[in-house]
Amino acid sequence: MSTLLGNEYEEWPLMQNPTYKPFWFEVFDPDKSRRWLWDNWTLSLYATGIYVVMIFIGQMWMKNRPAYNLRRPLALWNFVLATFSICGFLRTGPDLLDVLQGPNGFHRSVCVRDSLNPPTAFWAYLFTLSKMLELGDTVFIVLRKTPLIFLHWYHHSTVLIFSWLCYPQAEPIFRYVGVMNYAVHSAMYSYYGFKALQFKVPRQLSMVITTLQISQMAMGLIVNFYAMYAKGVGWECARSYEGFRILMIMYASYLVLFGNFFYKTYFLSGQKKIKKQ
Numbered sequence: 001m002s003t004l005l006g007n008e009y010e011e012w013p014l015m016q017n018p019t020y021k022p023f024w025f026e027v028f029d030p031d032k033s034r035r036w037l038w039d040n041w042t043l044s045l046y047a048t049g050i051y052v053v054m055i056f057i058g059q060m061w062m063k064n065r066p067a068y069n070l071r072r073p074l075a076l077w078n079f080v081l082a083t084f085s086i087c088g089f090l091r092t093g094p095d096l097l098d099v100l101q102g103p104n105g106f107h108r109s110v111c112v113r114d115s116l117n118p119p120t121a122f123w124a125y126l127f128t129l130s131k132m133l134e135l136g137d138t139v140f141i142v143l144r145k146t147p148l149i150f151l152h153w154y155h156h157s158t159v160l161i162f163s164w165l166c167y168p169q170a171e172p173i174f175r176y177v178g179v180m181n182y183a184v185h186s187a188m189y190s191y192y193g194f195k196a197l198q199f200k201v202p203r204q205l206s207m208v209i210t211t212l213q214i215s216q217m218a219m220g221l222i223v224n225f226y227a228m229y230a231k232g233v234g235w236e237c238a239r240s241y242e243g244f245r246i247l248m249i250m251y252a253s254y255l256v257l258f259g260n261f262f263y264k265t266y267f268l269s270g271q272k273k274i275k276k277q
Contacts, residue, residue: 020095022118030121037128038168044132048157051135055153058142067145071196074140078193082186084130088123089182095120096179110223111172111230111237120175127178128167131160151257158250165246172238173247176223180216187212207266214258220251 095117099109135156141148159181166174188209195201224247231237231244 020098020117020119022122026091026119026122028118028122030118030125033125034168034170037164041164041168044161044164047132047135048160051138051157052153055138055142055148058139059148062142062145068143070140070144071198074144075193075196077136077140078189078196081130081134082189082193084126085182085185085189088127089179089186091119091123092175092179092182096175099175106226107230107235109172109175110227111235111239113170113172113238120178123182124167124174124178127181128163131156131163135160149261151261154257155254158253162246162250166243169240169243170238171240171243173223173227173243176220180219184209184212184216207262210258210262210265214255214262217251217255217258220247221255224248224251 096109099105102108138148138153138156140146141152163177166177191201191205191209224244227237227239228244231239231241
């Protein structure tokens with residue numbers, strides 16, 4: 001079975017970090033989960049296709065219907081995802097930090113498969129599966145008839161596919177993908193949860209979250225550029241050329257789209273308000 005990132009499946013044993021012990025529920029065999037995702041990676045394509053079609057069907061169905069309120073379910077949804085993201089960050093962040101603080105830390109964190117321990121493997125697997133669950137964000141947008149921008153559904157779709165491709169490969173860069181995403185989503189879903197409950201959340205906080213998202217994309221490009229350089233000069237780097245290309249396109253497009261969103265939301269809209277006064 002092949003994927004967009006390669007043609008051969010390889011097993012990678014776990015290496016227990018003595019300073020980073022797993023909880024009982026984090027002890028599992030990641031090879032089974034990796035192999036299942038590898039053999040069924042096309043499910044991510046089917047799910048994405050159905051997701052996009054259902055968006056347009058849902059918008060047509062809601063066109064002449066009143067918007068649903070759904071504030072309480074939306075708040076619960078966001079707080080559940082925020083709690084999940086916080087837990088994921090607390091369990092994966094320390095391991096990335098530990099790798100970075102070790103000998104030749106940055107290179108190891110980007111290019112070397114030497115920290116595939118149970119906690120990070122477990123939360124990386126949940127991270128991958130959660131991308132399917134997060135498609136539910138769009139259900140609330142459609143049913144509440146709030147604006148649905150291209151960035152939203154494009155981001156959800158591509159992250160889902162990439163995660164299903166990347167996790168089975170056990171590429172070291174997935175450390176950054178997971179930790180950064182968990183960190184940003186911890187803040188983002190918490191923000192949307194309180195906003196759904198009609199708390200007066202400062203607009204500046206929304207700007208900070210978007211800035212973090214842009215920084216996440218920029219960092220993704222930086223580590224990918226480094227891996228490309230390392231592989232190009234002949235250093236050890238467990239990355240595939242297919243992975244390089246896909247990740248570069250994905251993160252570059254995110255950076256442009258999030259940058260455009262930031263400009264239109266916080267600068268262009270602000271200038272229009274000033275002109276109306």
